[in-house]
Amino acid sequence: MTKGRLEAFSDGVLAIIITIMVLELKIPEGENFRDLKPLIFKFLSYFFSFIYVGIYWNNHHHLFQAVEHVDGKVLWANLHLLFWLSVLPFATSWMGEHQFTENPVALYGFVLLMCALAFNILQKFCLNLEGEESVLAKALKSTVKEKWSAVIYISGIVLSFFYPAIAVILYYIAAVLWVIPDLRIEKKLVK
Numbered sequence: 001m002t003k004g005r006l007e008a009f010s011d012g013v014l015a016i017i018i019t020i021m022v023l024e025l026k027i028p029e030g031e032n033f034r035d036l037k038p039l040i041f042k043f044l045s046y047f048f049s050f051i052y053v054g055i056y057w058n059n060h061h062h063l064f065q066a067v068e069h070v071d072g073k074v075l076w077a078n079l080h081l082l083f084w085l086s087v088l089p090f091a092t093s094w095m096g097e098h099q100f101t102e103n104p105v106a107l108y109g110f111v112l113l114m115c116a117l118a119f120n121i122l123q124k125f126c127l128n129l130e131g132e133e134s135v136l137a138k139a140l141k142s143t144v145k146e147k148w149s150a151v152i153y154i155s156g157i158v159l160s161f162f163y164p165a166i167a168v169i170l171y172y173i174a175a176v177l178w179v180i181p182d183l184r185i186e187k188k189l190v191k
Contacts, residue, residue: 003070006078007061013082014057020089021046021053024096045096048172049088055178056085056115062185066136067126077125081118087111105164106157112171113153120146139185149174 025046028035060081067074091111095104123140130136152174160167 003064003067006070006075007064010060010078010082011057013086014053014060017085017089018050018053021049021092024089024093041099042093042096045092045100048168048175049092051172051175051179052112052115053085053088055175056081056119059119059178063123063126063136066134066139066185067130068134069129070126071129073125074122074129077118077122081115081122084111084114084118088115100164100168102161102164105160105167109153109157109160109167109171112174113150113157116146116149116153116174136185145177149177 025039025042028039070078088111091104091108095108098104127134127137127140152170156167156170156174159170
C-alpha cells in the first residue's frame with residue numbers, strides 16, 4: 001500500500017482541527033482594543049495549540065518521508081494519533097474559556113500526553129514495517145526526546161492541580177523540544 005492517501009487524509013484532518021480551534025475565537029461585541037481583553041486566554045490557548053498541531057504536522061511529514069510502505073497497523077496507528085489530535089480543540093477551548101485553571105490545564109496536558117504516546121505508537125509500527133536496517137530505524141535509535149516529553153507532560157498534569165501556570169509552561173517546554181522537525185530523520189535522509 002502506498003503512503004500518499006494516509007498523508008493526504010492526515011493533512012486534511014489536521015487542517016480541520018486548526019479550523020475548529022480558530023472558530024472558537026468569537027468576535028468581541030465592541031470595536032475597541034480593550035474589548036479584546038476577555039479573549040486573551042482563549043487566544044493564548046489557541047496559539048499554543050496551533051503550535052502543537054504544527055509540530056505534529058511537521059514531524060508526521062518527516063516521519064513519512066522516511067517510510068516506504070504502510071500497512072493496516074500503520075493506518076490504525078495513524079487514526080489513533082488523529083483521534084487524540086482531534087480532541088485538542090475541545091481541551092484548548094475549555095482551557096481558554098476557564099483562563100488556565102486546574103482541571104482544564106490537567107485535561108489539556110493529558111491530551112498532549114496521549115498525542116505524544118499515539119505518535120510514538122505510530123513510529124513503532126512504522127519501524128516494525130520498515131525493518132531494523134531502514135533509514136527510519138537508524139534515525140530513531142535514540143528516544144531521549146520522547147522520554148523527556150512524557151516526563152514533562154506527566155509532571156505538568158500533576159502540577160496543574162496546584163500550579164496550573166507552571167504546568168502550562170512545562171507543556172511548552174516540551175513543545176520547544178519538538179519545534180524543530182526531527183533532525184534524526186532529516187540527517188539520515190540527506191545521506
